[in-house]
Amino acid sequence: MQTKTPAIEIEKLGKVYTRGKEEVTAIQEVSLQIPEGKFVSIVGPSGCGKSTFLHIVGGFIPKFTGTVRIRGKEVDKPGPDRGMMFQESALFPWKNIYDNVAWGLEVQGVEKAKRDEIVEHYLKLVNLWDFRHHLPAELSGGMKQRISLARVLAFNPDVLLMDEPFGALDAQTREKMQVELQRIWQESNKSVMFVTHDIDEAVFLSDIVVVFSGRPAVIKEIIEVDFPRPRSLDVHKTQKFSELRNHIWDLLHQDHHKLGEDDF
Amino acid sequence: MKKGWNVLVQYQSLIWIVAAWELVAFVHIMPERLFPSLAKVVAVSFDLISSGLLMENLPATLLRVSAGFALAIVVGVPLGLLMSRSALLNDVMQPMFSLGYPIPRVALYPILVFILGLGSASKITLIFIECLFPIVLNTYYGATRVGKLYLWAGQNMGASRSQIFWRVLLPATLPSIFTGLKMALPLAFIIAVLTEMIGSTVGMGYLLSYMSASLMQEKVLACVLLITLVGYLLNLLLQAVSRKYVYWQ
Amino acid sequence: MDKRLHKIALIEVVAVAAVWQILAALQWLPEYLSSPLVIGRELLAMAASGDLFANAAASLYRSVTGFLLVAVSGIVLGIAAGYFKPVGTFFTPIVDVLNPVPKIALLPILMVWFGISDTTRVLLIFLTAFFPCFIATQDGVHGVRQVYVWAAQNMGAGRMQILRKVVLPAALPKIFDGLRVSLGLTFVMMFSAEMIGSSNGLGLGFLILTADMAGRTDLMFVSIFIIALLGFLFDRILLAVRARLLWWSENRG
Numbered sequence: 108m109q110t111k112t113p114a115i116e117i118e119k120l121g122k123v124y125t126r127g128k129e130e131v132t133a134i135q136e137v138s139l140q141i142p143e144g145k146f147v148s149i150v151g152p153s154g155c156g157k158s159t160f161l162h163i164v165g166g167f168i169p170k171f172t173g174t175v176r177i178r179g180k181e182v183d184k185p186g187p188d189r190g191m192m193f194q195e196s197a198l199f200p201w202k203n204i205y206d207n208v209a210w211g212l213e214v215q216g217v218e219k220a221k222r223d224e225i226v227e228h229y230l231k232l233v234n235l236w237d238f239r240h241h242l243p244a245e246l247s248g249g250m251k252q253r254i255s256l257a258r259v260l261a262f263n264p265d266v267l268l269m270d271e272p273f274g275a276l277d278a279q280t281r282e283k284m285q286v287e288l289q290r291i292w293q294e295s296n297k298s299v300m301f302v303t304h305d306i307d308e309a310v311f312l313s314d315i316v317v318v319f320s321g322r323p324a325v326i327k328e329i330i331e332v333d334f335p336r337p338r339s340l341d342v343h344k345t346q347k348f349s350e351l352r353n354h355i356w357d358l359l360h361q362d363h364h365k366l367g368e369d370d371f
Numbered sequence: 372m373k374k375g376w377n378v379l380v381q382y383q384s385l386i387w388i389v390a391a392w393e394l395v396a397f398v399h400i401m402p403e404r405l406f407p408s409l410a411k412v413v414a415v416s417f418d419l420i421s422s423g424l425l426m427e428n429l430p431a432t433l434l435r436v437s438a439g440f441a442l443a444i445v446v447g448v449p450l451g452l453l454m455s456r457s458a459l460l461n462d463v464m465q466p467m468f469s470l471g472y473p474i475p476r477v478a479l480y481p482i483l484v485f486i487l488g489l490g491s492a493s494k495i496t497l498i499f500i501e502c503l504f505p506i507v508l509n510t511y512y513g514a515t516r517v518g519k520l521y522l523w524a525g526q527n528m529g530a531s532r533s534q535i536f537w538r539v540l541l542p543a544t545l546p547s548i549f550t551g552l553k554m555a556l557p558l559a560f561i562i563a564v565l566t567e568m569i570g571s572t573v574g575m576g577y578l579l580s581y582m583s584a585s586l587m588q589e590k591v592l593a594c595v596l597l598i599t600l601v602g603y604l605l606n607l608l609l610q611a612v613s614r615k616y617v618y619w620q
Numbered sequence: 621m622d623k624r625l626h627k628i629a630l631i632e633v634v635a636v637a638a639v640w641q642i643l644a645a646l647q648w649l650p651e652y653l654s655s656p657l658v659i660g661r662e663l664l665a666m667a668a669s670g671d672l673f674a675n676a677a678a679s680l681y682r683s684v685t686g687f688l689l690v691a692v693s694g695i696v697l698g699i700a701a702g703y704f705k706p707v708g709t710f711f712t713p714i715v716d717v718l719n720p721v722p723k724i725a726l727l728p729i730l731m732v733w734f735g736i737s738d739t740t741r742v743l744l745i746f747l748t749a750f751f752p753c754f755i756a757t758q759d760g761v762h763g764v765r766q767v768y769v770w771a772a773q774n775m776g777a778g779r780m781q782i783l784r785k786v787v788l789p790a791a792l793p794k795i796f797d798g799l800r801v802s803l804g805l806t807f808v809m810m811f812s813a814e815m816i817g818s819s820n821g822l823g824l825g826f827l828i829l830t831a832d833m834a835g836r837t838d839l840m841f842v843s844i845f846i847i848a849l850l851g852f853l854f855d856r857i858l859l860a861v862r863a864r865l866l867w868w869s870e871n872r873g
Contacts, residue, residue: 186527190527197521201542201619210528214525214531384711467632470626470629474848474852475848477808479844481840482841484832485840486652564722564725568724582728583729588729591728592729594725598725599721602721606720
């Protein structure tokens, strides 16, 4: 990759769970580097630990082996340098949309004028400025995730971590969100680590796709995706897209004969 | 016309009961002073209000209820929250609340009277103890069930531990806290009335005993009616407060 | 987890008793707070003389009678009200009006109508404990997921079969929640009725009253202890029955 400091550098990350007397290795010594400004997806079979991996990078899971560095600085606790978008909406139900997006800024002591400016910018960026006085309960799933995105961009983290953010949405909304995400990402230019089980989504959105194996998770292959940006949904129809997609599909299904007892 | 009929059908059980009651009272199957007509009871209720008897006794009851209830909140909510944060504290206090739940705390009243006398102190103490249980337990369960996503999101945005406690944990637990309050308030009221029925000199329960000594049951039932109304209004008040502070559900 | 709670509770009770005893022995406590040793001695004396059994049995007789009446009527009517809409609509106004009434306030008039007797006390227990059981049962039946009923209909079951084999088991957790609350109320009302309607009868509430008048706080504590014990024991029994009947459920409690 490049010789500049990577946005995210993960060195020999491992995670072992103890269930009673048994030890289960969820992740086995994964090393990965994510360059500045790149969109990197992680795909893998269900339950392979890719979500755990993301949460460890986010600092939400203690007790792991190896190191995580963000722009050269080692981290092991949650913090505003890594903005996390969760799979389920974590918008605070007791605050309206505006206050939800402003929350991170408030808590870090940003003065009101600057806060208002930032919140307005990002709410308009996700096209939900008109809903700023609504409560999260009044919004649809897609809208909530757009607000979550605005919230996570607002406090300007160094990198973005996304845990299957569109997993709970229906297929059509998901496609729309993918296009939206690409547009917004291009404007913000953040480094992104994006976990998904949807291969099409990964190929459409990413510069690099990292394929995880089944549990215990290791990196099977790192694939570069170099379609020019901005990409429209038509890119799905190209020959190259299918080839990439099928290749990744094959990689994921190599392990299928090894379905274990606890895969269901 | 059809709408009126539907309402009648819906409330028919009440109508039957009231009609049957009034019939029994009218026909004097039992002496009038033992089995008063409901209309008479309502009339006497107004008397109780206008004669000032209600206002002489209501404040005392309300004071005891408020004091005991407020104390239970001030002690119970922080305790429940702390128990959810500290495994050690939880280990010490949880057995008391979970296993002590089925023990009738009213049984303590005579001892409390022995120690604190027949006045408000023993009553407020019993109300406090009784209300503590639903408040602590509901607060505890609410706090432990706060989706960890909310806590993580807070941490992710750089909030300090104190900020997470006050600005995430507390609001997220508020619905459960109010559930505990809604369970505790009726208990507070019932205990106040109950304890006032035993050797008290003021209060709604005392009023009931006083009316009962008159041997005129319409007065007794009127008092029951007023007591019910007060309890009902208190709960309505709490519901309104709850809707104001838990506006997002 | 439950066993652990029990262990800690036991340790705490023993610790409190020990501190209490020490403070009493050192005479740092007022006379009326008695001491575990004295209370224990009285307890054994009462057990030996049969007084304890007589009083406890009398109280239990009232409680169990009241509770059984509540359980049978509450569950039967609750199921009917939850399953058959007209029945539910019929009962709703009654419940809405009677539930908010603090039943203890009805004790005076019950005593006038039925005298200072067990009838009065059982009636009071019934009136108080009926509602939680009825309401919880009704809610439990209402809350049975529609898909279960549809699946049963799909397989050709008739209305009563669905009630017995699908709705009833599915509503059981909520029904037991209601029963648990009713049981607690039963003991509270039994005790309150005995305490208020003073008389020379048998019962743990009366025992406290007579002990109070004689200034015998040690006997008062014995009575409190027995009531607490009974309340706790019967709750455990109910929970055991629940666990047995709900062996299939994930939330056996």
